[in-house]
Amino acid sequence: xxxxxxxxxxxxxxxEYLYKCIKNDILAGVLSPGDRxxxxxxxxxxxxxxxxxxxxxxxxxxxxxxxxxxxxxGYYAADIAxxxxxxxxxxxxxxxxxxxxxxxxxxxxxSQTHPDTFPFSIWAKLMREVIGSRSPDLMKNxxxxxxxxxxxxxxxxxxxFRGMDxxxxxxIVGAGTEYLYGLLIQLLxxxxxxxxxxxxxxxxxxxxxxxxxxxxxxxxxxxxxxIGKLEELGADIVHISPSHHFPTGIVTxxxxxxxxxxxxxxxDARYIIEDDxxxxxxxxxxxxxxxxxxxxxxxxxxxxxxxxxxASTIRISYMVLPGRLAEQFRETMxxxxxxxxxxxxxxxxxxxxDGHFERHINRMRNFYHGQRDLLLGYLxxxxxxxxxxxxxxxxxxxxxxxxxxxxxxxxxxxxxxxxGLRLTSLxxxxxxxxxxxxxxxxxxxxxxxxxxEHSATxxxxxxxxSSIHPAHMEEAIARLCQAFGVR
Amino acid sequence: xxxxxxxxxxxxxxxEYLYKCIKNDILAGVLSPGDRxxxxxxxxxxxxxxxxxxxxxxxxxxxxxxxxxxxxxGYYAADIAxxxxxxxxxxxxxxxxxxxxxxxxxxxxxSQTHPDTFPFSIWAKLMREVIGSRSPDLMKNxxxxxxxxxxxxxxxxxxxFRGMDxxxxxxIVGAGTEYLYGLLIQLLxxxxxxxxxxxxxxxxxxxxxxxxxxxxxxxxxxxxxxIGKLEELGADIVHISPSHHFPTGIVTxxxxxxxxxxxxxxxDARYIIEDDxxxxxxxxxxxxxxxxxxxxxxxxxxxxxxxxxxASTIRISYMVLPGRLAEQFRETMxxxxxxxxxxxxxxxxxxxxDGHFERHINRMRNFYHGQRDLLLGYLxxxxxxxxxxxxxxxxxxxxxxxxxxxxxxxxxxxxxxxxGLRLTSLxxxxxxxxxxxxxxxxxxxxxxxxxxEHSATxxxxxxxxSSIHPAHMEEAIARLCQAFGVR
Numbered sequence: 001x002x003x004x005x006x007x008x009x010x011x012x013x014x015x016e017y018l019y020k021c022i023k024n025d026i027l028a029g030v031l032s033p034g035d036r037x038x039x040x041x042x043x044x045x046x047x048x049x050x051x052x053x054x055x056x057x058x059x060x061x062x063x064x065x066x067x068x069x070x071x072x073x074g075y076y077a078a079d080i081a082x083x084x085x086x087x088x089x090x091x092x093x094x095x096x097x098x099x100x101x102x103x104x105x106x107x108x109x110x111s112q113t114h115p116d117t118f119p120f121s122i123w124a125k126l127m128r129e130v131i132g133s134r135s136p137d138l139m140k141n142x143x144x145x146x147x148x149x150x151x152x153x154x155x156x157x158x159x160x161f162r163g164m165d166x167x168x169x170x171x172i173v174g175a176g177t178e179y180l181y182g183l184l185i186q187l188l189x190x191x192x193x194x195x196x197x198x199x200x201x202x203x204x205x206x207x208x209x210x211x212x213x214x215x216x217x218x219x220x221x222x223x224x225x226x227i228g229k230l231e232e233l234g235a236d237i238v239h240i241s242p243s244h245h246f247p248t249g250i251v252t253x254x255x256x257x258x259x260x261x262x263x264x265x266x267x268d269a270r271y272i273i274e275d276d277x278x279x280x281x282x283x284x285x286x287x288x289x290x291x292x293x294x295x296x297x298x299x300x301x302x303x304x305x306x307x308x309x310x311a312s313t314i315r316i317s318y319m320v321l322p323g324r325l326a327e328q329f330r331e332t333m334x335x336x337x338x339x340x341x342x343x344x345x346x347x348x349x350x351x352x353x354d355g356h357f358e359r360h361i362n363r364m365r366n367f368y369h370g371q372r373d374l375l376l377g378y379l380x381x382x383x384x385x386x387x388x389x390x391x392x393x394x395x396x397x398x399x400x401x402x403x404x405x406x407x408x409x410x411x412x413x414x415x416x417x418x419x420g421l422r423l424t425s426l427x428x429x430x431x432x433x434x435x436x437x438x439x440x441x442x443x444x445x446x447x448x449x450x451x452x453e454h455s456a457t458x459x460x461x462x463x464x465x466s467s468i469h470p471a472h473m474e475e476a477i478a479r480l481c482q483a484f485g486v487r
Numbered sequence: 488x489x490x491x492x493x494x495x496x497x498x499x500x501x502x503e504y505l506y507k508c509i510k511n512d513i514l515a516g517v518l519s520p521g522d523r524x525x526x527x528x529x530x531x532x533x534x535x536x537x538x539x540x541x542x543x544x545x546x547x548x549x550x551x552x553x554x555x556x557x558x559x560x561g562y563y564a565a566d567i568a569x570x571x572x573x574x575x576x577x578x579x580x581x582x583x584x585x586x587x588x589x590x591x592x593x594x595x596x597x598s599q600t601h602p603d604t605f606p607f608s609i610w611a612k613l614m615r616e617v618i619g620s621r622s623p624d625l626m627k628n629x630x631x632x633x634x635x636x637x638x639x640x641x642x643x644x645x646x647x648f649r650g651m652d653x654x655x656x657x658x659i660v661g662a663g664t665e666y667l668y669g670l671l672i673q674l675l676x677x678x679x680x681x682x683x684x685x686x687x688x689x690x691x692x693x694x695x696x697x698x699x700x701x702x703x704x705x706x707x708x709x710x711x712x713x714i715g716k717l718e719e720l721g722a723d724i725v726h727i728s729p730s731h732h733f734p735t736g737i738v739t740x741x742x743x744x745x746x747x748x749x750x751x752x753x754x755d756a757r758y759i760i761e762d763d764x765x766x767x768x769x770x771x772x773x774x775x776x777x778x779x780x781x782x783x784x785x786x787x788x789x790x791x792x793x794x795x796x797x798a799s800t801i802r803i804s805y806m807v808l809p810g811r812l813a814e815q816f817r818e819t820m821x822x823x824x825x826x827x828x829x830x831x832x833x834x835x836x837x838x839x840x841d842g843h844f845e846r847h848i849n850r851m852r853n854f855y856h857g858q859r860d861l862l863l864g865y866l867x868x869x870x871x872x873x874x875x876x877x878x879x880x881x882x883x884x885x886x887x888x889x890x891x892x893x894x895x896x897x898x899x900x901x902x903x904x905x906x907g908l909r910l911t912s913l914x915x916x917x918x919x920x921x922x923x924x925x926x927x928x929x930x931x932x933x934x935x936x937x938x939x940e941h942s943a944t945x946x947x948x949x950x951x952x953s954s955i956h957p958a959h960m961e962e963a964i965a966r967l968c969q970a971f972g973v974r
Contacts, residue, residue, distance in 0.1 A: 127618075179666065
């Protein structure tokens, strides 16, 4: 039987490595066209790995035409000289993982929502009613910003939940915040300099770069983004999450908020994009008013999303534009079609207006609270317990875990990956190493961390618990101990 | 009772004009806070206009806080000094038209789909089944390009319908072609020069400009875009609809297609974006193979959409990237979330795979065929008949109507608007007047047009019949005669 050694696996996952080995053997002619590959089960036993790993590797090879399958017989090496076999056309076939897509036993980086928590029956009922009763409206092209009832319902939610006074006309609904960032660049101008938080959510910076606009990484202190640095680096637009910064958890206090508004008011070109992505999931204390709600100079663009609260796979987000910008949007970009289907806009409008959303948020807050407590409980009872400090656990869907270890972060992450755990460390969220070094005085919670001999941002891990299945938690923590070499 | 004269209405629609009159009276204090406005019905009778016009004007004033309503009592002027009244918060209220949004008796420019033609019951059934059976998959974040079963089903459809051999991995699903254009600019580069057809669909050029990339208007001859001009104007990427150009209806013959591929092959930077937006609605003849299907140099990006075939308010489009670009997309832009909700992706995948889409297309083709014949019949029996020549009626959702008239296009369109008809003329689709003048030798069908004394592109009107209600057609044609001053 085919035998491969996994000693040189490097940073690949098991299935990637296996896929490459077999592909290379086919390309090199070690496996000839028509050669039968081992059955998944016997191959897994032979190599001492799981059948799922074999399955994933075979699926990838199949998708790329290196092998073909004969139902109830097995898998065979394809004739590569004749060009790769065409992709399978039967839509009944299982989806095949794309290169780069991987599955983990426990993913501490995913914001994917649990199937168990989505209100399927209410959603299905509302969707049915919407389809049943609103057919003419469903086919009517909405304004660029979205259907009016949804924008009205969102305005109502913002009033109720965030104390914000917003007109429906200021609200622009779009298929995810990533899409809305792209619209904002078009609205505010390609010639502007955009400032993003360092450390910060890397996708934001990636989007600015992909849209070919100047993007500066602005360092943070313990109160949030450094205003002096905004001036120094010449930022026009600053993109921040003052209510709960990712990943440090910093909450920008009211004094800094006013300073930020003052900075923005000093020039016509300046704007603040306030990303309030997880304000609904605060566990303790009274929320600080949004920047938008204390802005009287029309300088704040407020953003929020239903992808975190409802489902990451229902793509509905929105932004609230200041009156002047809303007008400009309508004039210069009103030709764009709204990117969210009417069916889902009307369904969500009902979901909000009928009070389902508020109930759902409360349920989810309890659910995540439970997730967090369960995970913290397992951690406390694990051999890791004496070596860790937990920080920033009172808001959002993640906490920080500071570990007293001498193993470099990279090695921990790689070991965790090989054990089926996906993990990130705080140091990975710094764009510029200089900013990480300065963080010793910053608010990453490190002041609570008992050991001081390591660098400021090393050994702090981001633990997003939202998508970890409760049944996997105990085992995930056991593997985590293994990743840190603690028993 | 309030009385306004409509003699100075200018280019406004009736409701816009009325809205402005009342607003001005409130701002000027002619109407004091608390003054009751006339009831819709009596006001309509008094001004001799329709109640819908009054309704729209009131709705706009209400949305902007100039008036407020007391249920079962009526409408009252608001206290403007105290700031406009807050927007109404009850989501049960009717959607209010936004500024710029207008309603017409018959809109010959709209691609909005008819509520009667959408397969609501099948869609609802599939959606219910999808929600019922696939809950874990529904919550799983799909790859950037979309869920695999949908891409597989699209590949199957392209094979069946267009004879195209495409791997699901090459397909990128997104919330509308407008969104996909934005992705393509990021993929192909902001530094490239984009060429668009002149005349052409203005939104495409608007999107390139909004994304701040160089955009050149390339003139067309009777076979499509002029390749010499592409070279001359330094275009790198050309964006065309060779199978059915909008609005002229030109179908690019196979010889020009090969020339285009030859042009693209001459430089690494060159690509062709093939927009095949209405290939499903050809009434006669065998479709010419898509450029994509005869491209062996990986130079063609194929685009199509379900917004034309299924519903303009379900935002699902796709593009087929050449293998190399698909790889590049995955590497550099794979971080983007797919913009279409999983619920609709799975529903559409089922709709395609189960054969509903094919049946729907056939039904729609017949429906549009009927719409066209009905409209042509009314035209033929109208006083306009001796003055018009119909062209390009065998494909797509519109035909061209060349009118023997001395009234300038602008005056016709304005008159039509005042009669509740929305209409566009061919001359409006030219970006550069020079290109329009040269069109005398081009394929706008003018060679079939009997009268030659007017300029090449004047007096040709685009008649998109897809959204005109059959019950409105006769009256619409009567009003059209009036717009042309023909009785």
